[in-house]
Amino acid sequence: MRLIRAVGNWFDQRLQLSSPIRETMEHQIPRETSSWFYVFGSAALTVLALQLVTGILLALIYVPSAGEAWNSLQVLNHQVTLGWFIRAVHGWGSNFMLAIVLIHMVQVFLFGAYKFPRELTWILGVCLLLMTLGMAFTGQVLRFDQDAYWGLGIGASICSRVPILGPWLVQLMLGGPIIAGATLSRFFALHVFVIPGLLIGFVGLHLLLVLKLGINEWPMPGRVVRRSDYMAKYHELTHTDGVPFWPYGIWKDAIFSGAILLCIAACALYFGPFGPSGQPDPRIIQTVPRPDYFFLWLYALLSLLPPAMETPVLLIGPAIALVVLLALPFFSGEGEKSWKRRPIAVLTILLSAVTLGTFTNLADHAPWSPMMDASTAAAIPAKYLTGRTPVEIQGALVFQSKQCHNCHSLGDIGGKRGPALDAVAVRLTPDQLVRQVLQGGGNMPAYGKNLNPAETTALVAFLETLHPSAQSPARDASLTAGIEP
């Protein structure tokens, strides 16, 4: 024991770090801030450390070459002892990281912590959010599989829409004319050197500001922030009703961070690593590329926006969002901090959460994508086929072989791109059905060139049978016997 102390003293005599560290750890914080609401920032820092360690461990095996990356992931998954586990922890760590960062941001927003004098802390935080998203996207690329390959194509297509500079941005992003070796190498450099370097620097500044300016006090309705007297009031608060961070605040941070690490490890153990899916061979086109979970909302947005609005929304939307986030502490730098007195702030959070949640949920089902194998893999329910005439059965065959099933469902089986056809005969008369099939419209291709008259007749005869037994099919009222000329 004495020896350890002696060695410690020897180092401290030279480094002289122990007293500044002790001062930092024991700095005064307002009593109410030793709260379970104040643990997300430190949890994000802990997960960052976990990502750094597991990232370095993966880099021991991973080969950042377009020709070899996928194979090296297979080696990690199947050959290297516990390689699958390290991959799983890194993958789940990234999911938890994004979730914690978002929760941290919501908490900071609702508690008014971005207000004077913590504007710069918020701005650095916004930069950190962008970097975290950047790490998520580049990380998805390093898992160099089919999703990564086609995801890069989507990224390039979005870049190409930038006016004038677009095509050059694409070449810069890809590192050449196509998605290939140079592309993976530069995403590796971004994911492993550039963004983590910036991330560590920005996290350092972010933390420094938290220490210099003090942690945000617990917001009380009516305790209004004013630039003129805030500093004095905060100083008074921390010194009349303050406690040292160590040990009053830190134990909650430590327990929460530990719990998060345990959750990540448990998810990694139970669910295993993410992918890789199929080989990144562009010749394998039997693929249905999907983005990772945290970009599903964007996938939904890109499918649901009207085509003409897509480019403006894609290019201007993020810029507006960024400006709003960065400018927030300047147009709302003073005033009430408590969310109880800031209904618009609460509504903004609720609206954003519902929007993101809805888009993510929609993208999970992707009703806008045709079911690519429905014509061979999705059956027509037997109830739509029993007791039908030969022509109607022939029509069902046309329905199946002409890929109608890829976009239209019957009995909830098949694509959801177009409307379900279980009761189509109630909605459209035979003439309207013929017109719709041959001319298309309303987002349906025209089949006029691809169906002969016999096929059209059969198909419409089949569609005419699709109505509930208690409801008769639609009829053209002008053609009823009474008024027919």
Next chain:
Amino acid sequence: MSDVTRRQAVLKIAMLFNGVVGFLLAIPIVGYLFSPVNRGRKNGYASWVSLGSVDEFPAGQTRLATFRNPISTATDGETADLPCWVRNVDGSRFQVFAINCAHLGCPVRWFPQSQLFMCPCHGGVYYADGSRASGPPERGLFEYAFRVAGGKLQIRAGELPTPGIAANKTLIQIERTPPCA
């Protein structure tokens, strides 16, 4: 006093010297970073590549063909092996479509029964001649210029087709050589 100004002068010279050195170093660094763009502008990425014998593409059919991208490196692996759709319109006229959907670049699949290209991502659909049928794409499929030389079908390829304006104008253009070629 004169000593202070001398110090300041020396410091200024030192900073100027470092500025000049930094600028000189920045030239090759920026040149290196932007090399993908430069190369594209000077000589262009596109060149003629063969898709195989014309006989492999029967009249009236649309078939998948593959080619090695004309510009590729040793580390590209399979990513430089690119597919495309070849439509032999009537035995002498061809259309060669990029695999990439004109919306966001996902691989479109050909369905011969319904004579449609469908995209698995956001639901873009195209007719047999590549024109837009439905969904989010704002235009038809990208087409490669083609020619027939020595019984081989060749296309002018080399760059990922994207909806960007310049790419459409300079690299992917509909340019059909006469059928007797």
